[in-house]
Amino acid sequence: MIADLKTHLLDLLRRALAGVAPGQQLAITLERPKQASHGDFATNLALQLAKPLRMNPREVAQRLVSELPPSPWVAKAEVAGAGFINLFLNNAARLQPLGAVLERGEHYGRSRLGAGKKIQVEFVSANPTGPLHVGHGRGAAYGASLSCVLAFAGFDVHREYYVNDAGRQMDILALSTWLRYLELHEVAVPFPPNAYQGAYVTEMAHQIRVAHGPRYLHEAEVVLAGVPGLEPDKEAHLDGLITNAKELLGDDFAYIHAHVLSEQLADCRDDLSEFGVHFEHWFSERSLYDTGLVERTVAQLEKHGHIYTQDGAKWFRSTSFGDEKDRVVQRENGLYTYFASDIAYHLNKFERGFDRVIDIWGADHHGYIPRVKGAIQALGLDTAKLEVALVQFAVLYRSGQKTSMSTRSGEFVTLRELRHEVGNDAARFFYVLRKSDQHLDFDLDLAKSQSNENPVYYIQYAHARLCSVLAQWNGEEDDLLAAELSVLTGERELALCARLAEFPEVIEGAARDYAPHTVAFYLKDLAADFHSYYNAERILVEDPDLRLARLALALAVRQVIQTGLRLLGVSAPHSM
RNA sequence: GCGCUUGUAGCUCAGUGGAUAGAGUAUUGGCCUCCGAAGCCAAGGGUCGCUGGUUCGAUUCCAGCCAAGCGCGCCA
Numbered sequence: 001m002i003a004d005l006k007t008h009l010l011d012l013l014r015r016a017l018a019g020v021a022p023g024q025q026l027a028i029t030l031e032r033p034k035q036a037s038h039g040d041f042a043t044n045l046a047l048q049l050a051k052p053l054r055m056n057p058r059e060v061a062q063r064l065v066s067e068l069p070p071s072p073w074v075a076k077a078e079v080a081g082a083g084f085i086n087l088f089l090n091n092a093a094r095l096q097p098l099g100a101v102l103e104r105g106e107h108y109g110r111s112r113l114g115a116g117k118k119i120q121v122e123f124v125s126a127n128p129t130g131p132l133h134v135g136h137g138r139g140a141a142y143g144a145s146l147s148c149v150l151a152f153a154g155f156d157v158h159r160e161y162y163v164n165d166a167g168r169q170m171d172i173l174a175l176s177t178w179l180r181y182l183e184l185h186e187v188a189v190p191f192p193p194n195a196y197q198g199a200y201v202t203e204m205a206h207q208i209r210v211a212h213g214p215r216y217l218h219e220a221e222v223v224l225a226g227v228p229g230l231e232p233d234k235e236a237h238l239d240g241l242i243t244n245a246k247e248l249l250g251d252d253f254a255y256i257h258a259h260v261l262s263e264q265l266a267d268c269r270d271d272l273s274e275f276g277v278h279f280e281h282w283f284s285e286r287s288l289y290d291t292g293l294v295e296r297t298v299a300q301l302e303k304h305g306h307i308y309t310q311d312g313a314k315w316f317r318s319t320s321f322g323d324e325k326d327r328v329v330q331r332e333n334g335l336y337t338y339f340a341s342d343i344a345y346h347l348n349k350f351e352r353g354f355d356r357v358i359d360i361w362g363a364d365h366h367g368y369i370p371r372v373k374g375a376i377q378a379l380g381l382d383t384a385k386l387e388v389a390l391v392q393f394a395v396l397y398r399s400g401q402k403t404s405m406s407t408r409s410g411e412f413v414t415l416r417e418l419r420h421e422v423g424n425d426a427a428r429f430f431y432v433l434r435k436s437d438q439h440l441d442f443d444l445d446l447a448k449s450q451s452n453e454n455p456v457y458y459i460q461y462a463h464a465r466l467c468s469v470l471a472q473w474n475g476e477e478d479d480l481l482a483a484e485l486s487v488l489t490g491e492r493e494l495a496l497c498a499r500l501a502e503f504p505e506v507i508e509g510a511a512r513d514y515a516p517h518t519v520a521f522y523l524k525d526l527a528a529d530f531h532s533y534y535n536a537e538r539i540l541v542e543d544p545d546l547r548l549a550r551l552a553l554a555l556a557v558r559q560v561i562q563t564g565l566r567l568l569g570v571s572a573p574h575s576m
Numbered sequence: 577g578c579g580c581u582u583g584u585a586g587c588u589c590a591g592u593g594g595a596u597a598g599a600g601u602a603u604u605g606g607c608c609u610c611c612g613a614a615g616c617c618a619a620g621g622g623u624c625g626c627u628g629g630u631u632c633g634a635u636u637c638c639a640g641c642c643a644a645g646c647g648c649g650c651c652a
Contacts, residue, residue: 035595044594050632057632081595082633127652167652235651313650324579324648331650338652366580367647392581393646434589437581439645441588455600461614469611521590524599535607535616576614 005073005096006030009041009087012068019067020060021049032502036491039078039086040094040498046083057083094494095485097501101556102481109503109563113511114155120349121147123360124272125162128264129173130198132271134442135362137415138394141431141569143360144277145516146389148567153511158354159279162345165261166286167338171242172196173264174257178245180205181216188220192241194234200267204260216256218248271416275424276569288344294336297344297379298329306378316343321374343375350381357385358514363392363437389514394431394440422454428569429456435517455524459561460573462527466558467574469539473551483552487545492533493553499529503560507567516568523564530557 013028026048033042046061053060061079068077073093080086101108123143126136143159151157164170176196182189184205191197208216227240246253265282272278288294298314301307306317312332316339319326329340349357361368373383419427433455434440470477488494506522509515539550562572 031592031594033595034592034598038595042595047594047632084595164652169652311650315650328650333650335650337650342652362646363581364646369580390581395645438589439582443588457614458600461612465612465615472611517590521599524590528599531615532617534611535613538611540611575612 005089005093006041008071008073012071012074013043013045013064013085015069016064016067017045017049020063021053024049024052032498033086036495038080038084040089041087042080043085043087044083046079046085050083061085091486091489091494094497095488096497098485098488098497098553098556101500101559102483102552105559106563108559109152109507111153111504111508111511113153113508114150116154116156117355118158118353119150119155119356119358120158120160120352120354121150121358121360122160122162122349123147124277125164126268127164127167127169128261128268129169130196130200130264132268132415134413134415134418135394137275137418137427138431138440139360139362139391140272140275140277140415141428142389142391142436142516144275145428145432145519145568146358146360146510146514148569149507149510149516149519152567153507155511158281160281160283161279163265163282163284164338165284166289166341168242170257170261172238173201173260174253175238175242175245176201177204177208177260178216178249178253178256179241181208182218182220182223184209185214185217187217187223189223192230192234192238194238204263207263208256208259216249216252222248271419275415275419276428283345285341285345288341288348289336293348294341294344297347298336298340301329301343301375301378304378304380316371316375316378318371318374321370321377323370323374327371339371339375342372343379346372346376346386347379347381350376350379350385355385356387359386359388361388361390363390366390387514389436391436392439394442397441397443425460425570426454426456429520430454432516432568433520435515456570457576458531459523459527459565460571460576462530463558463561463565463572464574464576465534466530466554466561469554470551470558471574473540473547475551477555480548480552480555483548484545485549485552487549488553490537492529492536493550496526496529496533496553496557499526500556500560503564519564519567523561523568526557526560526564 009030010028013030017024017026017028026045028043028045030041030043033039046064047057049055049060049064050057058079061083065077065079065085068074073089075088075090077085077087104110121143124132124136124140126132132140147157147159173196176191179189179191179195180202183191184202223241223244225244227244228236230237249256269282298307301316302314306320307314307329308317308326309315313328314330315326316329317326327339328337329343330336346357369388372388373386376383376386422430430442431440488497502522503526506518510518537550539547539554541547541550565572
């Protein structure tokens with residue numbers, strides 16, 4: 001409808017252009033002016049033409065206006081400012097979007113932009129070594145909202161969580177749990193400061209003790225045998241302990257490893273699920289090793305001459321692809337690096353036939369992009385299909401003080417804690433209310449103590465008000481779909497219609513730019529327009545025609561708020 | 577040092593090659609016998625970091641500088 005209207009206006013301008021400057025090929029831009037006095041649409045066409053035609057822009061504008069063919073929708077066209085052409089629509093045209101919302105209902109705003117293309121969105125992918133913290137929450141909220149927007153814009157979206165279940169961090173978690181277990185049995189092994197400190201580790205140790213008693217007990221001397229001291233290299237100390245644990249426990253270490261992994265993954269899954277964040281796939285890093293894909297990937301790179309050996313390690317020549325230095329894929333000790341499995345993972349993604357793959361990473365991974373893209377190119381794949389969206393870290397403030405968010409130190413505010421304090425709706429909305437590449441100062445005190453000031457309530461309140469009015473009318477909502485809308489002539493009403501008309505454009509923009517925050521800002525604007533209208537005019541008036549038309553407008557606004565909030569994972573309560 | 581990101585109202589943040597740069601919050605003053613005051617209306621508050629360049633026009637694009645965050649491992 002409104003797309004047709006825009007097409008119609010563009011067509012009018014194109015014909016005027018042909019009359020004034022035959023042969024001029026210009027991309028005509030049509031924008032919605034910020035000020036109502038500048039019309040419903042404006043174009044800078046005359047300003048663009050002024051130079052090639054060597055004419056005064058206002059004069060060009062004047063000639064374009066006089067060449068503009070008559071239209072059933074355009075009330076007037078006028079020249080303004082430096083040479084803008086402002087187009088004013090008649091009321092029938094301005095009411096069109098309202099009719100479109102009523103007709104399409106929950107599908108209003110849906111787009112064919114994605115054309116059913118398969119697109120994978122991988123996000124969160126936090127190591128399952130402890131509870132998710134508020135930093136992960138941002139990636140979760142962003143990824144989930146973006147995925148919904150993309151799906152609404154016509155993409156076939158696949159959400160995926162990459163589970164880092166193969167690396168050293170998981171070994172450290174298993175070790176940490178075992179050490180806590182020994183501690184519970186009063187075995188005197190000092191708990192290393194760089195092991196996982198969180199209380200959940202002790203809880204898991206406790207569970208293991210309850211389930212298996214003393215089965216995993218060993219004397220302190222054997223546990224510490226041959227382990228280098230904490231100084232000078234505390235990581236070497238940790239590695240020594242891991243080596244001993246694996247030897248002493250054998251298959252039992254694998255059991256503890258598997259146990260802590262499944263515990264943490266289950267916790268993570270529950271946490272995200274309660275946050276309204278769901279994944280189609282949980283992809284195991286370890287499976288890349290089990291299926292031999294990591295090995296095959298490196299071999300393939302080697303075959304094509306992108307690998308060389310130096311100092312006993314295998315290096316990928318990523319400098320050939322614009323990286324600042326070459327990167328190790330297989331260490332001197334034979335173990336593959338995280339990078340190696342990540343190349344294999346991306347190869348696997350491409351082999352699954354996605355038209356586009358989006359990785360959502362924390363901004364601290366930005367230096368990682370050139371090497372991954374380089375590897376993809378080296379494998380003969382199309383790097384343009386991979387897009388990386390960086391999400392800046394949330395910097396957490398408590399009582400005006402910056403708070404640490406390290407998982408290993410155990411000093412962090414968990415996502416679960418945050419959700420319980422401020423609620424899922426406020427948390428989801430708060431996270432997505434800034435563009436993703438903007439640093440986020442997350443003021444805990446503000447979020448927790450003043451949650452009523454969170455703008456999400458402003459929008460939800462508008463929704464509840466609309467529900468309330470419609471309930472008091474107590475009629476059949478289906479009857480509103482056929483209401484005669486032409487009695488709506490007030491500026492506020494027509495402004496609301498214009499706002500409704502923007503929604504499909506906002507969705508397409510958000511999908512194109514990976515910017516779900518624009519949906520949040522749009523909803524704030526829509527709610528503001530409605531609150532303003534609601535205070536100025538009465539909806540349930542005596543005149544039955546006007547009442548029905550206003551109720552139809554209310555229904556449409558409620559629908560778009562509902563749709564928008566759903567995309568952001570925020571509830572639309574009927575009362576609050 | 578190099579790279580990426582950021583710099584807009586007291587604070588937190590949107591936005592744009594175009595007309596008078598916006599919102600929330602904070603401050604001040606109004607609006608409920610009337611559909612929900614978690615709301616509305618109004619006022620004050622700005623060198624869009626600085627300097628150049630491109631352009632009819634730059635807060636927006638480009639370069640340099642200043643400042644902040646992050647990254648620069650045979651960690652993941």
